[in-house]
Amino acid sequence: MSRSFCAPSMGTGISRRGFLKGCAMAAAALGLSDELVPRIARAAASPLKPPVVWLHFQECTGCSEALLRASHPDIGRLILDIISLDYHETIMAAAGNQAEKVLKDTISKYKGKFICVVEGAIPTKDKSIYCKIGGRTAMEILDEVARESAAIITIGTCASFGGVQAAAPNPTGAVGVRDLIKDRPIVNIPGCPPNPISFLGTVLNFLTFKRLPEADRLGRPLFAYGRRIHDQCERRAHFDEGRFVERFGDEAHRKGYCLYKAGCKGPETFSNCPAVRFNDVGAWPVGTGHGCIGCTEPAFWDTMTPFYERLPDVKIPGNRGIVSSADSAGKKILGITAAAIGIHAAVGIGKRVIKGKADQSD
DSSP: OOOOSOOOOOTTOOOHHHHHHHHHHHHHHHTOOGGGHHHHHHHHHOSOOOEEEEEEOBSOSHHHHHHHTOSSHHHHHHHHHHSEEEEETTTOSOOHHHHHHHHHHHHHHTTTTOEEEEESBEEOGGGGTTSEETTEEHHHHHHHHHHHOSEEEEESHHHHHOGGGGSTTOTTOEEOGGGTOOSSOEEEEOSSSOOHHHHHHHHHHHHHHSSOOOBOTTSOBHHHHSSBHHHHOTTHHHHHTTOBOOSTTSHHHHTTOBOGGGTOOGGGOBOOTTTSOGGGOSOOTTTTTOOOOOTTSTTHHHHSOSTTSOOTTOOOOOTTHHHHHHHHHHHHHHHHHHHHHHHHHHHHHHHHHHHHHHHHHO
């Protein structure tokens, strides 16, 4: 690996090793080869940090907490070092009129160049009165900031699709950013909260390749949301064999069998949770015995509930399972092969008998 770049000098104390590890983790999450790690690291270490305006609307601040209070701290520190977080209500020192001035000055100074990060849903009912900051509604603030941004990253299911605020009957008319903004590139990073690596990978992709990552039809980056949880789960083999937990605490649960019948929504949920463990910790909900609740999907509070009842229309294996079916097929194949060998041997013997009789006649 090339060492022609330097890790940034950080007041937060990230080491060169931690810096490179974070870049390598992001590259792996993006599905890039090790050869591109130096390029990603150079982009991350560039002194030209992209300015970021981080907006908070209807949310719990859990997405920010997940990034900034990560159990693997280098990721949070790296994110703060590769961007210039000019406005973020939760962590900025300014408040009140000073904070509002920072927002306006940042928009004016970096018009068309800054990244707008949105955390939280936007209420639209009753002229958006259910979320106001500095006397202005969330809709007004989003419209002003988004119009001047280079790109928008929504973080969390609330900003992406409306989240819990949009659950029926949705009294505030909460929606995601993509329902209101149509003329700016948007990438959605849903989750409650999402994995910090998914956000870091998106930012580094933007810095390295000058574009947002390729996304699915819901605007989610494919590197993080391109596969179902079910297809990457360590309990998948039990599903294929028809070994299921019927209720929490039963023998099957203690043995680590598939949680589908206990309500796991993994078969219909797209995310990298099994492949990229949250905050670089080895455990994740399904691995520790709790089913996926589908939090990366639109309207999951309505479509995935009750959380402890199985999804309908998911085809499950029969009692025999894949392995037993494979064993049965294997026995049939062996039988066919043996028969073929027997036929081949019989033909060979027949030819030798015929040849022997021909020799005798001569």
